[in-house]
Amino acid sequence: MTCTRITIVSVSVILVAAGRGVRAGGAVPKQLADLGGQSMLRRSVAACDAHPAVGELVVVLPAAWVSDGLALVGATRASVRVVAGGDRRQDSTRAGFAAVSDAARIVLVHDAARPFVSRAVIDRVIAAAEQTGASVPAVRVKDTVKRVTAGTSADATRLVAETVPRDEVWLAQTPQGFTREVLAAAIAAGEAGGEATDEAQLVEQMGHEVQVVEGDIRNVKVTTADDIQLAQQATAPRHTRVGTGYDLHRLVPGRTLVLAGVIVPNESGPLGHSDGDVVCHALTDALLGGAAAGDIGGLFPNTDPQWKDAPGLDLLSRAVAFVREKGWRVVNVDVTVVLERPKLFPHVPAVRAKLAETLGVSLDAVSVKAKTNEGVDAIGRGEAIASHAVALLTGDRP
Ligand code: MG
Numbered sequence: 001m002t003c004t005r006i007t008i009v010s011v012s013v014i015l016v017a018a019g020r021g022v023r024a025g026g027a028v029p030k031q032l033a034d035l036g037g038q039s040m041l042r043r044s045v046a047a048c049d050a051h052p053a054v055g056e057l058v059v060v061l062p063a064a065w066v067s068d069g070l071a072l073v074g075a076t077r078a079s080v081r082v083v084a085g086g087d088r089r090q091d092s093t094r095a096g097f098a099a100v101s102d103a104a105r106i107v108l109v110h111d112a113a114r115p116f117v118s119r120a121v122i123d124r125v126i127a128a129a130e131q132t133g134a135s136v137p138a139v140r141v142k143d144t145v146k147r148v149t150a151g152t153s154a155d156a157t158r159l160v161a162e163t164v165p166r167d168e169v170w171l172a173q174t175p176q177g178f179t180r181e182v183l184a185a186a187i188a189a190g191e192a193g194g195e196a197t198d199e200a201q202l203v204e205q206m207g208h209e210v211q212v213v214e215g216d217i218r219n220v221k222v223t224t225a226d227d228i229q230l231a232q233q234a235t236a237p238r239h240t241r242v243g244t245g246y247d248l249h250r251l252v253p254g255r256t257l258v259l260a261g262v263i264v265p266n267e268s269g270p271l272g273h274s275d276g277d278v279v280c281h282a283l284t285d286a287l288l289g290g291a292a293a294g295d296i297g298g299l300f301p302n303t304d305p306q307w308k309d310a311p312g313l314d315l316l317s318r319a320v321a322f323v324r325e326k327g328w329r330v331v332n333v334d335v336t337v338v339l340e341r342p343k344l345f346p347h348v349p350a351v352r353a354k355l356a357e358t359l360g361v362s363l364d365a366v367s368v369k370a371k372t373n374e375g376v377d378a379i380g381r382g383e384a385i386a387s388h389a390v391a392l393l394t395g396d397r398p
Contacts, residue, residue: 011126012056012104013048013078013175014096017041017112018085020062029062031112032072033228036235037329037394040222042074043115043235048108048175049076051122056104059112060085060096090190093199097187100180106130107183109199110175115231117219122175124213129177134186134208136177136200137215138170145169173215176200182208237394241328243290247281248379248386257385259337260354260368261313264347270385273302277312278387279335279351279368284312284319286333286391291323317358328393332365338379338386344370 017031028034031041038046041059048054057080061069069082083099085092093109100107106129110117121137128135145164151157176199178186186202196202200210222231251257255269260279270276284296293299299322300307300315307315320330333355337344344351348368356366373380 010055010104011051011053011106011108012058012100013054013108013110014093014100015044015048015057015059015110015112016085016089016092016096017044018060018062018092018095019113030222030228031061033222033232035115035231036237038235039072040115040228040231041072041112044110044112044117045073045076045080047115047117048110048122049078051119053126054078054108054122056101057081058083058096058099060092088195089198090187090196090202094187094191097183104180106177107180108175108177109183111221113222114174114219115222116216116234117173117175118216121173121214121216121219125175125177128211128213129179132209132211133179133182134177134200134203134210135213136198136210137173137175137219138212139173139215139217141166141169141171170212171215172198172200173219173221174198178203237329237396239395239397240331241290241292241393241395243286243288243391243393245282245285245287245289245296245389245391246386247278247285248384249276249278250384251382258312259344259347260316260351260358261311262347262350262354264342264344266342268382273308275309275311276385278385279337279355279389280312280316282387282389283333283335283355283391284316286389287316287319287323287330287393290391290393291326291328293323293326313354313358316355320359323393326395327397328395330359330361330365331392331394332361332367333359333389333391334367334369335390336369336371336388338371338373338388340372340375340380340382 032039035043055078057078059073059082063084066082066084073080081099083095085095106126125135125137145166147161147164149159149161189206190202203210222228249270249272251268252271253268257264257266257269258275258277281296288295302308351368352366356363378384379386
């Protein structure tokens with residue numbers, strides 16, 4: 001039997017991110033600059049993916065990135081293809097267009113350096129593209145516009161040649177929208193002609209009308225190091241929360257000692273229905289505490305057979321997802337394990353690595369410390385193991 005899955009893609013977005021980002025300087029390429037815990041590329045992808053009419057995304061990346069492309073793009077609702085771009089803007093658009101599915105009726109071309117595009121702008125672009133065949137979002141100029149004598153060097157003395165009537169000047173943004181046929185013709189014309197800084201220009205050169213729709217001043221193009229800094233300020237999470245957690249288990253002979261899923265060879269281990277992973281249990285409570293979302297026993301009651309024997313690492317990873325649902329992400333954690341013996345020091349790197357992976361943070365955001373109880377009390381006598389944890393969360397919710 002043959003199964004055919006027909007996908008109807010009415011709007012396809014070509015997301016152009018093939019530049020080397022040289023103007024911005026900096027250690028990471030501009031497209032991957034961190035904006036509030038997400039790369040600029042991912043934010044741009046997510047902004048397009050969130051529009052209900054968009055059925056397909058074609059992401060154009062530098063050739064060297066294509067093999068890691070899907071990981072860089074992240075999870076999406078719409079289908080995604082990743083292709084290698086070219087030297088010029090129009091070469092990248094052409095490469096992207098070649099990968100657009102046949103089902104696409106309207107094709108948008110969006111600059112990945114505009115991560116703040118809104119649904120309203122995309123709506124207007126699609127509507128006008130359906131009407132006219134080509135559309136561009138643009139904003140009015142607020143400043144007085146001067147035409148200036150061209151200077152080739154950075155320190156050249158420049159003079160005002162004239163004042164340009166302001167009403168005639170609009171600043172073009174993206175996404176620019178086209179019917180499939182118009183964009184195909186413009187790309188073909190571009191191959192024959194000169195260089196264009198946007199797709200609308202290729203359409204203009206063909207003598208086809210391009211409809212201007214209202215853009216959005218927030219739909220800025222993040223190009224220079226200053227732009228990136230401003231974008232980072234705009235996306236910085238506005239709220240932080242801190243939570244603490246504590247856990248203790250009795251130690252009995254013949255049980256396996258597990259810390260963050262890492263097995264520590266020992267003659268005794270924690271007593272309990274579960275694996276008694278004190279690191280995961282304390283940290284789960286710290287995350288839930290930061291989000292004011294109850295505690296481990298409330299979220300995963302051990303009276304429920306589903307949770308009775310669940311590994312601590314599994315509960316921790318569910319707690320991470322749970323607080324993320326509530327709008328929080330982990331900034332850093334600090335964990336102390338109190339155990340008389342054996343020495344935990346050799347196991348700390350493995351525990352940190354496992355926690356970083358589970359929490360979705362970098363290794364330098366995870367601290368794990370081991371203490372003894374100096375022979376005092378039950379822990380000091382080797383009868384129990386305990387853990388303290390602190391977690392810092394950040395998010396946009398008040
Ligand atoms: Mg416990």
